[in-house]
Amino acid sequence: MLGITPYVVGDESGSFRELVGVRMASGACNCGAISFEVSGDITDVYVCHCSICRRLTGSNGIAVVVVSKERFRWTGGEEHIKSWKKPGHNWQTWFCGTCGSTLPGINDTSRIFIPAGLISEGDGQLRVAHHIWVNSRAPWDVIGDAGRQHSDAYTAD
Ligand SMILES: [Zn+2]
Numbered sequence: 001m002l003g004i005t006p007y008v009v010g011d012e013s014g015s016f017r018e019l020v021g022v023r024m025a026s027g028a029c030n031c032g033a034i035s036f037e038v039s040g041d042i043t044d045v046y047v048c049h050c051s052i053c054r055r056l057t058g059s060n061g062i063a064v065v066v067v068s069k070e071r072f073r074w075t076g077g078e079e080h081i082k083s084w085k086k087p088g089h090n091w092q093t094w095f096c097g098t099c100g101s102t103l104p105g106i107n108d109t110s111r112i113f114i115p116a117g118l119i120s121e122g123d124g125q126l127r128v129a130h131h132i133w134v135n136s137r138a139p140w141d142v143i144g145d146a147g148r149q150h151s152d153a154y155t156a157d
């Protein structure tokens with residue numbers, strides 16, 4: 001990159017690296033076959049509590065970070081990505097064909113969503129900003145953080 005040797009710096013949590021002034025985050029699936037990188041700051045986590053995301057994870061939903069397409073790139077294993085679209089719904093998931101980890105996918109025409117739990121480097125600034133589909137959450141799902149709660153869908157900007 002511009003002939004400058006990348007260097008690594010840590011913050012208090014030691015969890016992000018700085019690449020010639022641009023913060024980077026990165027992550028991979030459980031088996032390590034598929035990996036990705038995100039440039040710039042990431043701060044806001046969205047948690048979707050809908051029943052489809054609950055079935056996907058077997059938990060109370062899914063936590064994701066949403067970034068513009070330009071800030072995201074695969075760094076390995078793209079050929080192992082599988083996808084499934086739920087018939088009759090505007091809902092699609094991408095996953096590793098080997099280990100089954102849920103992967104980043106298409107959020108809309110200009111943005112990518114990244115499952116927050118995949119991010120292993122650069123996640124030190126993340127906090128839950130929004131909960132969506134709160135009205136359809138599981139009866140045992142108690143929200144205990146300061147994120148704004150939205151009864152159904154919500155999209156910033
Ligand atoms: Zn995998």
Ligand SMILES: [Zn+2]
Pocket residue numbers: 048049050051052053054133
């Ligand atoms: Zn959902």
